[in-house]
Structure formats: structure tokens, C-alpha cells
Amino acid sequence: MGNFIGKAVKRREDARFLKGAGKYTDDIKLPKMTQSAFVRSPYAHAKVLSVDISEAEKADGVVAIFTGSDGCGEYGVPCGWQVDFKNGETMREPKHPLLVKDKIKHVGEAVAFVIAETLEQARDAAELVEVEYEELPVVTDPQKAMDKDAPLVHGEWKDNAAFDWCIGNDRADVEAALEKAHHVTEMEYRNQRLAPNAMEPRSYIADYDVNADKYTLYTSTQNPHLIRLLMCAFVLGIPEHKVRIVSKDVGGGFGSKIYHYTEEALLTWASKQIGRPVKWTSDRSEAFLTDAHGRDHVVKSKMGFDKEGKIVAHLTDEYCAMGAYLSTFAPAVPTYLHGTLFQGVYTTPLIHLNVVGPFTHTVPVDAYRGAGRPEATYLLERIISKGAQEMGMDAAEIRMKNFIPPFDGVKEEGYQTQVALQYDSGNYQQALKKGLEKLGYENFRKEQEEARKNGKLLGVGLSTYIEGCGIAPSAVVGALGARAGLYEVGQVRVQPTGKVSVFTGAHSHGQGHETVFAQFVADKLGIDMADVEIEHGDTDQVAFGMGTYGSRSLAVGGSAIIKSIEKILDKGAKIAAHKLEAAEGDLEYASGKWTVKGTDKSVSFGDVALTAYVPHNYPEGLEPGLDFSSFYDPSNFTYPFGTHIAVVEVDKDTGAVDLQRFIAIDDVGNIMNPMIVDGQIHGGVAQGVGQALLEEVVYDESGQMITGSYMDYAMPRADDLPMIETDNTVTPCPHNPLGVKGAGEAGAIGSTPAVVNAVVDALAHLGVTDIQMPLKPQTVWKAMQN
Amino acid sequence: MNVTITVNGKAHTHDIEPRTSLVQYLRETLDLTGTHIGCDTSGCGACTVTLNGEAIKSCTMLAVQADGSEVTTIEGMAQNGEMHPIQAAFKEKHGLQCGFCTPGMVMVAADILKNYPKPSEDDIRHGLKGNFCRCTGYHNIVKSIQLAAETINE
Amino acid sequence: MIPAKFDYIKASSVSEAVNLLDKHGFDAKILSGGQSLLPAMKLRLNRPEIVIDINGIAGMNTIEETGDGVIIGANCTHTQILNSEVVYKNLNILHRTVQTLGDVQVRNRGTIGGSLAHADPSADYPAVVLACEANIEVEGKNGKRTIAATDFFEGIFTTALADDEIIIAVHFPKVAHGNYQKFYQSASRFAIVGVAVVHDGNAVRVGITGVSDTPYRATEVEKAYNGNSDAAEHAVDGVEVMSDHFADTEYRSHLTKVMVKRALEA
Structure with a gap:
């Protein structure tokens, strides 16, 4: 035994992908298969006055056209997680229709579905569908959505909150401790909205077999059984044993392909109506408008320190956009996957987080690589660095002072946080020390000093993150509102x-x-x-x-x-x-x-x-x-952790940020295949750097997305990134048989604040203490001017 | 329109609509589904093939324009069942994860190595500017192309 | 993404292309490299009924050195220009501009004539043709004429080309001393600011793209220069500066001055 575990075994899936022989959903062709196209709303909030399909129906090759009046999936797609109000009121859960009949709630919502013999014919006919809209006022910012006079996304409730939730210690105790703190660091910012952008657009083929009375749905999902359960039990009311979901090669997900999307159910339903297979593959433009987005938190936070730099209390209020509807896991992301990480790797004795989850006239927001933990880590790792800067302390020193001492979870007990969870095992000091050594921290500080004298702006940023993954113990998540076991x-x-x-x-x-x-x-x-x-x-x-x-x-x-x-x-x-x-x-x-x-x-x-x-x-x-x-069923979450360090140079004339080095020391427990773990970290870091420097979904006042293509949505390209210097510490997970913790999201969770900390560090001598992401050259330059 | 295009060494003649892009022709008419479509604005490079030896984005060319040309797709890279050195290097260096951008990466790598037989890291990174990968952070793609250059130069 | 239906005609001569343009007017579109046109057609932002492919026209894809200039056929791809010895030696500023343009695949298809005719306000060529004082040779139903680069660009996607005219070639003078400085828009990699500077004795000519809806000669910089790069301060004098979420008017104006200064000093 022991021949393969821990070895960089080359991947057996590679041959087919490298030869172009992968079978992604759009690569599949079935006999008699039809093609389809959606008619989507160009408005963010509008009444649908009429949908006229008469001209479209006459177009060449049209097989069928369906609208919201055709009675498909009356209840719409459900949400899989219930987060109630802190006052006990039940979470507000609007119907999420497969095709809109009455009222549009975000740009890109579908009002009609056109099926034709060829894709060209489907597209041409879709253009002939005439829809009359009456435009209504729009709100896209989660905080503004809670203003008294904000337009309501759903008419059923008096305001836009889906829930208002809190976690941690008693708010009054936290506030009192902040009052008495030696120093209080404050931050206000928006953790901006991101589009996941898996490179394979979503693609579905539904095939109803009339003789067997059986449905097959080929779908680019991360989650075949859950899609089947949700679609059968909640959306279409069809028997689960008569449905087969096939999801073989899928071109990336990053969260965006977890959820049950309206199109999956609609195609499945439509295939039975027409008695033929029907395919739909999203365009990238459609993907921007319909794939669930990530992040979008408006944050206001205070962290109190004693005079030694020890954290005494942390209080945060957030408005976290849900978008127009509740996507499958949406309510869990800014709450249980977010608030439970507010301990970070520090011994903070008092923590309170309040989260309001408002509806907005935007695409739904859900888990995107890291899901709630990158947002928590960003806040913690930025605010502790900001605190150090304000108190004249070193960023590494303040972390060392506040770290939870090492514990292995076997001899030493797991660490009980103030925010519900108990960490499994950790050694945060070791990862930071290793990172600082790899960087040559002392030398870097000298180099930075020299560079400044020559007008060069160098900066280093640290991030000592923890995350909770390996989700999850069913009883725990059930108590937290999950409607499924994990x-x-x-x-x-x-x-x-x-x-x-x-x-x-x-x-x-x-x-x-x-x-x-x-x-x-x-x-x-x-x-x-x-x-x-x-x-x-x-x-x-x-x-x-x-x-x-x-x-x-x-x-x-x-x-x-x-x-x-x-x-x-x-x-x-x-x-x-x-x-x-x-x-x-x-x-x-x-x-x-x-x-x-x-x-x-x-x-x-x-x-x-x-x-x-x-x-x-x-x-x-x-x-x-x-x-x-x-x-x-796991007995606990797993808690990977580590230290990420970014080194940047800022162009003082243009504000352009050059990421020169990125060091990632990750502890993901035992490692089965170091080549694959490194690859996961590389990709995660790239996405985290993307958030820090480039990526941002922007809606204008009327709810139009102005970053709806690769001409305007900036993602990291090869020349934006350096080689990523990876290394590990190994603290096995004590509660699963392989001792593994998970590596898929760590890179995206730890990296973002490291980059922002580095840029702020580069500009610290100019009095800069914070910059809003993404750190576009313009934003950085303006920060330098003030 | 009637067009004849040589794809991976084999001549194909078809009557096609002018609005058919080269990538659609490859995927739908010839069933060469290794070439992927990742965007609609020439931004992602997943559809990269070579046209008369030069890398191009097959989503941004009409199939009728390729009349009389030679196209190589990812399916034409391996010879007699042996992977091309670029493909082998991607496997060796873990230059792919989900595999969706991979065909485009391999095809553009062929163009990079044609113009830069001994590429620097910068040459490679600039050469990859037209191709998105969301999985690898490009780290191992760069390493793969470096290895491929070494193998080819041996 | 699929374009609306159209008829495709592969023109075999300039006169055939011109006659087709004349006949079909606004319903027709010239297809050169297609790197801007085809995406716009796929998004159905542009829906010509006739597409006239000029790639097959003989003699339009050569690069020729004359006594004091370089003539570049309109159908020359960016890659052809990048790899041209003649351009490298006699018009290095153009070589450097093309290095920053698009990506490998786009350079392999896109053409100089197509890019100029498209007149994207953030494209790279306009700055360099302005600074070089290139002449754009065009042909229409009334025959050939030459349009000075300074007269060519009229606004966003708008040029001095008549409806029946196509670009045949671009005539550049040889340039000994010049360079192109570009600040990239991080998504599209087009220019937020692109500055071409050509030194002519003590004088300079400065062409700027990406900043205004029409590329322009920074005449105030040219006047003030006299060997001093502080003249860059005048880079946006009298110019209506564009604004978008990457660069608002204030930042873009500042950036233009920075890039002009760098181009003057390079």
C-alpha cells in the first residue's frame, strides 16, 4: 500500500480533453433533436403587457413557442436554504417562474421560449416575438434597496428584505467593548459583484421518451442528483424515478453550476410537449445576464484593539444582495457560510455580525468560489492590516499577537469560535512564518524603503486566512436552515x-x-x-x-x-x-x-x-x-488555512498595479496529489487576484449591465499574473479518514486581501488606508491624489 | 454556397449558409466538437484553430471564407495516435483542469512556438493574451508550453 | 450567436466591390479581416444584407518600400505588418503599435484597412497614421483619391469614406524616430489612451487615440514642445474627453498627459 497517495500522478482525464474528445453537453447530438432560443427582457423592472408570438410562429422551422401563459412549472424553481429573520419572521421566498407572465425583475429574464429545427431558425424566430413592456423604477444596490422609498422587487412584502439575520455575541456587549477599546478601526466598502464565468457556458438537452415515459436531461451541472430532486419534487411534479440526469464533462463551475436553473426545468417540460429532444446552450452574453453572480456585499465594520494590538471586539453590518430571486443556496452564502468565519484565525472575544439580504433588480447572487468565506476573509484581513497601519504596528506582528494557538484536534481540543463553529485543527503561526521566510520579509522591507527613495512604490500584503469547507454535517446545516442533507x-x-x-x-x-x-x-x-x-x-x-x-x-x-x-x-x-x-x-x-x-x-x-x-x-x-x-455524513466542517503574500509595484503616474510575486502557503490537511492541489491553488489565486484587481459587474441606474461581455468585464489573462509560488504545511483533519481538508476554494479565499493589502502598503506613506475593489488604475490613482 | 475546406488533412465539400461561422461548421457539420465556443466577442480563444498554419478564432470567421484553405483543429494534432509534443506537455505539467479552454490553448501554443521556438515566459504570456482559462491561473499552461518548446527543440 | 441572414459575395476586383457597394448602399458591408464586423453581426448589432468579402482581391495585401515611404495594402493583416522587415526598418513606430494590438489570433486575421475603416475610437492605428501623416488611398465609383489621415476620422465609427469607397492602401512616410505608448483597457485590451509620437527634427507630431470619440492630433502639444516634454500638459487642450467605468474624464485626461510625456521622452 501507499503507492499512489501523495504522488503527483498524472491525470487520466487529460487524454480525452487534449485530443478534443471530451463530451461536454453542447457536444452531444441526439436523433431528431431540436434547437431553441429565449426571448429575454431588455428591462430590469417592467410589466409585461403583451407577448405576441403570431409572426414568430410562422417563421421557417419553428416547432413550438412557449410563454408564461402555457402553464409550465407554476411554482418556479425553489430555494434550498431557509434563513429566517432574527425576530422570528419566516424568510421571504418569492416564486421564481420559468417564463415570466406578469412582471420582469431583472434584465435577461425569459418571457418566451422558441423551439425550431435549427439554431439559426430559433434565433431568427425569437426576434419576431413582440413583447410590450411598461418600464418600472429600478434598484440594483443592496443598501439602497432598503431605503424607505426604494422600488419593491416583489409586491408581496413591505420592503425588499428577504431576511435580516445576525450571529455572534450580544450586540450590546460588542458595542460596549468597542466603546472601551484603545483603538477602533473602521471600514466601509462594497465587496463587489462578480460574474463566475466558467469557460463552458451552461448547456442543456432534454429528451423525453414517450414509450418509457422517461425524461433524460443532459446538463452542465455540478450537482446532478440535487437538480433531479428539486426539479421533480418542486418544479415539475414528475416522478423522480422517471428522470435521469446526465452530467459528464463539465467545463468549470466555480459555484455557478450548482444551482437549479429555470432553463433546466423548462427544457425538460418542453421536450415532453413536443415529443422530441431539445437543446439550449447559453451564449456568453446570456451567461452574464442569467448565471448566478457572486459577492455583492455592502459592508460597514468596526474592530476594536487594546493598546497591545489585541483585538477586543468586532462589529459588522452588511447588506448582501440576493438579486431578483432566491437562487438555490443564496441565503446561506452571506449568513452561515460567511458569518461563521468571522472568528478568522484570531482570539477575538466578542463578535457580532448583522446581515440584511435585500432583493434587487439584478441577476440572483449565489455561491461563487469560496461563497461567503472570501467576503469574510477580505474584511478580517483588511481590517486587521488597517488597524496595524493606524496603530503603527507591523502587519505580521499584529497577526502573531492575535493568533489562536496551535491545536491538532486530537490531543488538544478543537477551537470553539464565538460564531457557532468549532475549528478542527490549526497551526496558523507556522504558515505565516513559512510565508515570511519564503518572501524574505525583513529584506523586503529594506528594499521597499530604498525603492521609495527612488520614487518606486513597492508594497507587500499579508493574508492569514481560514475557511470552513468539506460541507457539511447534515444535522448542523439542517439546524441552520438547509433543506437538504450534505x-x-x-x-x-x-x-x-x-x-x-x-x-x-x-x-x-x-x-x-x-x-x-x-x-x-x-x-x-x-x-x-x-x-x-x-x-x-x-x-x-x-x-x-x-x-x-x-x-x-x-x-x-x-x-x-x-x-x-x-x-x-x-x-x-x-x-x-x-x-x-x-x-x-x-x-x-x-x-x-x-x-x-x-x-x-x-x-x-x-x-x-x-x-x-x-x-x-x-x-x-x-x-x-x-x-x-x-x-x-461528516461530523464537522473542515478548516483549511494558510498565509498568502502579495508583492506589488504601483505606477505612481498611472495607478497601474503590477503583481510581481504571489506566495501561497496553504494547509489543506493531508495531500492526495500535490500536482492537483497546486493546480487548485493556482486557479483559486487567479480568481482572487481577479477580484482584487480586475473583475466587477456594473449595473447602471436603469438596471442595465454595462459589463456584459469580455469587452467590458475584465478577467485575469496570462500576462496579468506572475508564477504563483506555492508551498504547504500539513495539519491533518482529525475527523475524516483521509485527514483531508479541501483545496478547491482556499486560493480564492486567501488571495484577494493579500493583493489589496499590498497596494495599500505601497501607498501607506501617502496616507492611503483603504481602496475600493477592483483596484483599477483609475481607483488607485485617485486614492493617491486624496 | 458550395465550399471545399481541408480539415485535418481531409478535404470536405459542403453547401453552407454564408452566416455559418467556421466554428459552427466544424462542430455541427463535421462533428469536430473539440473546438469550443466560450464567448461571442472574440474574447476567450476557446475556438482557436489554425488556418493555413496560423492561429485564428474560428468564431470570428465565416466558413465560406475558409473555402480552399487548410484548417487544423485539436483533433488533427495527434499523429498516429501519438499526442503532439504540446499535448503531451500539457498532460505532463497539469496544464488543464476542466479541459474546456484546452483545445484553444494547445492551438495557440502551436502558433506561439512557430514564431518563438525558444520562448521566454513573457513571450508565452503575451502569446496567450487572447485565451481565457478560468481554472489554472495560467501557471501550468505556461510551464506546459515551456516544456513543449524544450521537447520540440530536442 | 448567429448573425442575421445575408448574402455573401467574394469580390475579385476593387471595381466589383465598389460597384456592389454603390448598388446596395447601406445594405452592404465590406468584410476584410472581420474581427470587429463579425462579432457585431453575431450580436445582431450590425445586420447587413450583403457582405462583400474583399480578401480575394489581388494586390491589396502587399507591403512595398518606395523611395521615401512604405505603402501597406489595406488587406495586410496585423501579423503581416508585424513580421515585415520593411516596416521594422523604415516604420518602426508601426511595428511597435501592432505589437500592442489585439492578440495573436486577431492579428492573424484583422487588417489595417479594416481597422481604419471601422474607426473604433479606441483602436491603435489612428494614432499612428495621424502622427505619421499617412495618406489613405481609397477607391470609389469615381475612381481613386487620397485622404490625409488628419481628414479621415470624423467621429465614432465614422470616416471620410464615401458610401461607395473602400480603402486600397495606406501610404506612410518613412519614420526614423517615433514611438507608440499605450495604456490598455483591462478587459478589451483596446487603448484607454494610445499616443503615437513622430519626431521630425526639433518638431514632433502627436497622434492620440482612445481619448476622444475621434482620434486627434495634439496640436497644442506639438506647438509647445520645442524639446520639452512638459508640453504633454496640453495633451487634451480643447478636446472633449470620453468617460467610461475604466476611466472617467478626469483620469483619462491625466493619463493622456502621462502617456504623451512618456511618448515624447521615449
């Missing part, structure tokens, strides 16, 4: 010849599960990786699953597989004992065989597998076969 399912089927098929409810859309999962399965069974196949993304193949998000695949999905492997080995031992005529307790399993301890008598895994399926000479009372499925 366990995972792993089935291990040993075939008669000893080859192994693994079925996981986790979903890979770039993470390399086919490789990493095979690594640990092969090791635990003592067999070759070539004998293990990982299957995912098909509800007819995989028993059940909760999909991939929240950096949960290995920690939760991997653990479910481990549970099944344990069952396989237990049963295998019974068969082996029978074959070896030995007591089960006298056997040991290693290198793919059971051996009678202290002898050379052994039987191989393959022999046992064959015997299980050809049970001629077999233990009495034991069922044939070697195939186990397990549900694993």
Missing part, C-alpha cells in the same frame, strides 16, 4: 475479476476526481490504479449524491468511498478466512492479499472477488457479491 454517497463495486468500479455522488468539472479518487482507492485496496475506474455524473449510474461545491469532494465524497472500502475489506476477510481455513482475526490485509499472520498462506483480492461472485465454496450464511454503497 452527506455524500460512495459505492465500490468489485467486479468478479477483481476490477473495481467506484460510483461517487461528487462531481468533477476540472478537479481530477477520476485520478485522485482512483489513487486512494487503489492504495486502500492494494491494487493497481489501472484496475480502478471512477464514475460520476449520471443519476442512473450513481445511487445518490450531493454534488461538488464547498471543497467537499475528497473530505466528504472520498470518506464515503473509504467507508465502502472498509465494508469490502470486512466481507473480503470473511471470504478469505473461509478459503484459507483460518480465523478472520488471524488475517491481515496488505498489498492486495489476505495473509494468515506469521505464515506465507495468502489469498489475493482477485481470488476473493471471484469467489464472491462464484460462491461454490463459500462461508455459510454470507451473501454473494462484493459491492457496497455508503453514505458518509
Whole structure:
């Protein structure tokens, strides 16, 4: 054993992708398949006065046109998480229709769905649909949405709040401590709205088979089983066993493909109406207008320090946009995935966060890489650095003073935060020290001083982050409002010849599960990786699953597989004992065989597998076969942490920021495949840097998105980034069998404040203490002028 | 319009609508779905193929314009089942994750290496300016192209 | 994204293209490199009924050195210009401009004639043709004429080209000393500010793109220069400066002065 875990095994999925043989949804063609196009609202808030499809229906190739009056999915798509008001009032949950009949609530909402023989015909006919609108007033800013006279997104309630929620210590206690604090640092800013922009646009094909009365939906989702459950039980009211969801190769998700989108249900419904398969693939322009966005918090925060620089209290109020409707996990993101991280890696004794989640006339906001934790980390890591700057302390020193002491979660207990969670294990000092050494912190400070004398603006920024992932214990999230469990399912089927098929409810859309999962399965069974196949993304193949998000695949999905492997080995031992005529307790399993301890008598895994399926000479009372499925429900979240350090140079004349170095020291627990972990960190860091420097969804006053294409929405390109210097510390997770914590989001969580801290540091001598993201040259230049 | 386009060494003749873009022709008519569509403003580079040896964005060219030309797509890079050195290098250096931008990256890398047989990191990063990757932070893509250059120069 | 329907005609001569333009007027559009036109057509912002492809016209894609100048055919791709020895040696400012333009794939398709005719206010070529005092050779139903670069740009996507005219070639003088400084818009990589400076003895000519809805010669800078780069202070004198979410009027004005100064000093 131990041949594959921890090795940089090359990915087995690469060959097909590199040869252009991947099968993304848009690559699939079915016999008799139709194509489709949506008629979408150009207004953010408007009454739909009429929809006239008469001309469009006459267009070449049109198969059918549906509008909101055709009775599809009356209840619309549901939300999967309920966050109630702190006063006990129930969360306000508007209907989210598949096609709008009465009132448009954001630009891009669909009013008609056109199906035709070819895509060209569908597009041409869609242009012929005449819709009359009456424009209404608009609000897109989450704070302004709570103004007394703000236009209401939904008429049912007296204001735009979906919920008003708080977490932490008693507000009065926190306020009192701030009153008495030696120094109080304040921040007000907007954690700007981002568009996730997975490179593969969403794509769906629905195929209704009239003879079997069965639906198949091919979809670019991160979450096939949950989509099936939501769509069957809540949207369309169709039997779950008559629906198959297939989601094989998916071109990135970053959160945006977790959710159940209106188009998925509408296509599924429409396929039955027309009796033919129907395909829809989003354009990038449509993606900007319809894929769930991320972030969009308006933040006001105070952190109090004593004279030594120890944090005494932290109070924050936020307005976090929900957008026009509640997307699948939306309410959880700025609350339970956000507020529970406000302890950070510090011993802050008093914390209070209040979050109002207003509706706005914008695309719904939901989890985007990191989901609530990047926003929390950004605030904590900025405000502690700002506090240090204001008090004349060093940014590293103030962190060292406030760190929670190391604990392994085994000998030392987990750390109980003021915001509900108990951290599993951590050693925050070690990661920071390693980062500072890698940078050469002392030398950098000298270099910076010299550079300033020559008019060059260099800066360094630190971020010592923690995040909570591996989501999540079902009972905990249930208590917090989740309407689903967050366990995972792993089935291990040993075939008669000893080859192994693994079925996981986790979903890979770039993470390399086919490789990493095979690594640990092969090791635990003592067999070759070539004998293990990982299957995912098909509800007819995989028993059940909760999909991939929240950096949960290995920690939760991997653990479910481990549970099944344990069952396989237990049963295998019974068969082996029978074959070896030995007591089960006298056997040991290693290198793919059971051996009678202290002898050379052994039987191989393959022999046992064959015997299980050809049970001629077999233990009495034991069922044939070697195939186990397990549900694993974690006992806690996992808590990766680390230190990110950015070095920047700011052009004093233009405000342009040049990211010169980026150091990422991440502790993701045990590492199964360091090549893949590094890759996850690289990508996460790039997205985090993107938020810091480039990315921003901007709506104008009328609710039009003015950054709706790659001409205006800036994302990192290859020449925006340096090589990313990665390293790790390893603090195993004490509560899952692999000791893993998760690496998918850490890069995006830790990196953003490091970059902003670096830019502020570069300008600190000019009196700059804060700059609004993204740090566009214009914004930085203006900060320097004031 | 009747056009003849040689794709991956094989001549194809079809009657196509003028408004069909080259990428649609490749994907829909020839079923060469390795070339992807990631945007509608020539911004992402996922649809990159080579036209008479030069990298182009096949979403921003009409198929009728390619009449009489030679097009190579990602499907034409491997020879006799052997991956092209660029493809092999991407695998070796983990230059891909979700794989969606990958064909475009490989095809533009071929153009970069044609013009810069011994590229600097800067040459590579500037050469990749027309291609988005949202997974890798470009780190391992740059490493892959560096390795490919070494392999090809050997 | 699929354009609205159109008819495609591949012109085999300039006169054929000109006659088609004359016949179809606003319903027709010239297709050169297509790097701006085709995306606009896919978004259905532009929906010509006739697309006249001029790529097949012989003699329009050559780069020719004359005694004191360089003539660049309108169908020359950016890559062709970038790789041209003649341009590198005699018109290095253009070589440097093209280095900053688009990306590999766009340079391989896009053409100088197409870019000039499109007249995007943030495109790179306008600054350099203005500073070089290039002449743009065009042909219409009444024959050929030459338009001075300074007379060519009339506004956003608007030029002095008559409805029946197409660009045939751009005539540049040889330039010994000049350079192009560009500040990129971070999404599109077009110019927020692009400044071309050509030194002519003690005098300079300064062309600026990206700043106003029409590219312009910074005549106040040219007048004030006299060897002193502080003349950059006059870069936006009398100019209506554009504003967007990357650069408002204040910042863009400042940036223009910075880039002009850098271009003067380079």
C-alpha cells in the first residue's frame, strides 16, 4: 500500500480533453433533436403587457413557442436554504417562474421560449416575438434597496428584505467593548459583484421518451442528483424515478453550476410537449445576464484593539444582495457560510455580525468560489492590516499577537469560535512564518524603503486566512436552515475479476476526481490504479449524491468511498478466512492479499472477488457479491488555512498595479496529489487576484449591465499574473479518514486581501488606508491624489 | 454556397449558409466538437484553430471564407495516435483542469512556438493574451508550453 | 450567436466591390479581416444584407518600400505588418503599435484597412497614421483619391469614406524616430489612451487615440514642445474627453498627459 497517495500522478482525464474528445453537453447530438432560443427582457423592472408570438410562429422551422401563459412549472424553481429573520419572521421566498407572465425583475429574464429545427431558425424566430413592456423604477444596490422609498422587487412584502439575520455575541456587549477599546478601526466598502464565468457556458438537452415515459436531461451541472430532486419534487411534479440526469464533462463551475436553473426545468417540460429532444446552450452574453453572480456585499465594520494590538471586539453590518430571486443556496452564502468565519484565525472575544439580504433588480447572487468565506476573509484581513497601519504596528506582528494557538484536534481540543463553529485543527503561526521566510520579509522591507527613495512604490500584503469547507454535517446545516442533507454517497463495486468500479455522488468539472479518487482507492485496496475506474455524473449510474461545491469532494465524497472500502475489506476477510481455513482475526490485509499472520498462506483480492461472485465454496450464511454503497455524513466542517503574500509595484503616474510575486502557503490537511492541489491553488489565486484587481459587474441606474461581455468585464489573462509560488504545511483533519481538508476554494479565499493589502502598503506613506475593489488604475490613482 | 475546406488533412465539400461561422461548421457539420465556443466577442480563444498554419478564432470567421484553405483543429494534432509534443506537455505539467479552454490553448501554443521556438515566459504570456482559462491561473499552461518548446527543440 | 441572414459575395476586383457597394448602399458591408464586423453581426448589432468579402482581391495585401515611404495594402493583416522587415526598418513606430494590438489570433486575421475603416475610437492605428501623416488611398465609383489621415476620422465609427469607397492602401512616410505608448483597457485590451509620437527634427507630431470619440492630433502639444516634454500638459487642450467605468474624464485626461510625456521622452 501507499503507492499512489501523495504522488503527483498524472491525470487520466487529460487524454480525452487534449485530443478534443471530451463530451461536454453542447457536444452531444441526439436523433431528431431540436434547437431553441429565449426571448429575454431588455428591462430590469417592467410589466409585461403583451407577448405576441403570431409572426414568430410562422417563421421557417419553428416547432413550438412557449410563454408564461402555457402553464409550465407554476411554482418556479425553489430555494434550498431557509434563513429566517432574527425576530422570528419566516424568510421571504418569492416564486421564481420559468417564463415570466406578469412582471420582469431583472434584465435577461425569459418571457418566451422558441423551439425550431435549427439554431439559426430559433434565433431568427425569437426576434419576431413582440413583447410590450411598461418600464418600472429600478434598484440594483443592496443598501439602497432598503431605503424607505426604494422600488419593491416583489409586491408581496413591505420592503425588499428577504431576511435580516445576525450571529455572534450580544450586540450590546460588542458595542460596549468597542466603546472601551484603545483603538477602533473602521471600514466601509462594497465587496463587489462578480460574474463566475466558467469557460463552458451552461448547456442543456432534454429528451423525453414517450414509450418509457422517461425524461433524460443532459446538463452542465455540478450537482446532478440535487437538480433531479428539486426539479421533480418542486418544479415539475414528475416522478423522480422517471428522470435521469446526465452530467459528464463539465467545463468549470466555480459555484455557478450548482444551482437549479429555470432553463433546466423548462427544457425538460418542453421536450415532453413536443415529443422530441431539445437543446439550449447559453451564449456568453446570456451567461452574464442569467448565471448566478457572486459577492455583492455592502459592508460597514468596526474592530476594536487594546493598546497591545489585541483585538477586543468586532462589529459588522452588511447588506448582501440576493438579486431578483432566491437562487438555490443564496441565503446561506452571506449568513452561515460567511458569518461563521468571522472568528478568522484570531482570539477575538466578542463578535457580532448583522446581515440584511435585500432583493434587487439584478441577476440572483449565489455561491461563487469560496461563497461567503472570501467576503469574510477580505474584511478580517483588511481590517486587521488597517488597524496595524493606524496603530503603527507591523502587519505580521499584529497577526502573531492575535493568533489562536496551535491545536491538532486530537490531543488538544478543537477551537470553539464565538460564531457557532468549532475549528478542527490549526497551526496558523507556522504558515505565516513559512510565508515570511519564503518572501524574505525583513529584506523586503529594506528594499521597499530604498525603492521609495527612488520614487518606486513597492508594497507587500499579508493574508492569514481560514475557511470552513468539506460541507457539511447534515444535522448542523439542517439546524441552520438547509433543506437538504450534505452527506455524500460512495459505492465500490468489485467486479468478479477483481476490477473495481467506484460510483461517487461528487462531481468533477476540472478537479481530477477520476485520478485522485482512483489513487486512494487503489492504495486502500492494494491494487493497481489501472484496475480502478471512477464514475460520476449520471443519476442512473450513481445511487445518490450531493454534488461538488464547498471543497467537499475528497473530505466528504472520498470518506464515503473509504467507508465502502472498509465494508469490502470486512466481507473480503470473511471470504478469505473461509478459503484459507483460518480465523478472520488471524488475517491481515496488505498489498492486495489476505495473509494468515506469521505464515506465507495468502489469498489475493482477485481470488476473493471471484469467489464472491462464484460462491461454490463459500462461508455459510454470507451473501454473494462484493459491492457496497455508503453514505458518509461528516461530523464537522473542515478548516483549511494558510498565509498568502502579495508583492506589488504601483505606477505612481498611472495607478497601474503590477503583481510581481504571489506566495501561497496553504494547509489543506493531508495531500492526495500535490500536482492537483497546486493546480487548485493556482486557479483559486487567479480568481482572487481577479477580484482584487480586475473583475466587477456594473449595473447602471436603469438596471442595465454595462459589463456584459469580455469587452467590458475584465478577467485575469496570462500576462496579468506572475508564477504563483506555492508551498504547504500539513495539519491533518482529525475527523475524516483521509485527514483531508479541501483545496478547491482556499486560493480564492486567501488571495484577494493579500493583493489589496499590498497596494495599500505601497501607498501607506501617502496616507492611503483603504481602496475600493477592483483596484483599477483609475481607483488607485485617485486614492493617491486624496 | 458550395465550399471545399481541408480539415485535418481531409478535404470536405459542403453547401453552407454564408452566416455559418467556421466554428459552427466544424462542430455541427463535421462533428469536430473539440473546438469550443466560450464567448461571442472574440474574447476567450476557446475556438482557436489554425488556418493555413496560423492561429485564428474560428468564431470570428465565416466558413465560406475558409473555402480552399487548410484548417487544423485539436483533433488533427495527434499523429498516429501519438499526442503532439504540446499535448503531451500539457498532460505532463497539469496544464488543464476542466479541459474546456484546452483545445484553444494547445492551438495557440502551436502558433506561439512557430514564431518563438525558444520562448521566454513573457513571450508565452503575451502569446496567450487572447485565451481565457478560468481554472489554472495560467501557471501550468505556461510551464506546459515551456516544456513543449524544450521537447520540440530536442 | 448567429448573425442575421445575408448574402455573401467574394469580390475579385476593387471595381466589383465598389460597384456592389454603390448598388446596395447601406445594405452592404465590406468584410476584410472581420474581427470587429463579425462579432457585431453575431450580436445582431450590425445586420447587413450583403457582405462583400474583399480578401480575394489581388494586390491589396502587399507591403512595398518606395523611395521615401512604405505603402501597406489595406488587406495586410496585423501579423503581416508585424513580421515585415520593411516596416521594422523604415516604420518602426508601426511595428511597435501592432505589437500592442489585439492578440495573436486577431492579428492573424484583422487588417489595417479594416481597422481604419471601422474607426473604433479606441483602436491603435489612428494614432499612428495621424502622427505619421499617412495618406489613405481609397477607391470609389469615381475612381481613386487620397485622404490625409488628419481628414479621415470624423467621429465614432465614422470616416471620410464615401458610401461607395473602400480603402486600397495606406501610404506612410518613412519614420526614423517615433514611438507608440499605450495604456490598455483591462478587459478589451483596446487603448484607454494610445499616443503615437513622430519626431521630425526639433518638431514632433502627436497622434492620440482612445481619448476622444475621434482620434486627434495634439496640436497644442506639438506647438509647445520645442524639446520639452512638459508640453504633454496640453495633451487634451480643447478636446472633449470620453468617460467610461475604466476611466472617467478626469483620469483619462491625466493619463493622456502621462502617456504623451512618456511618448515624447521615449
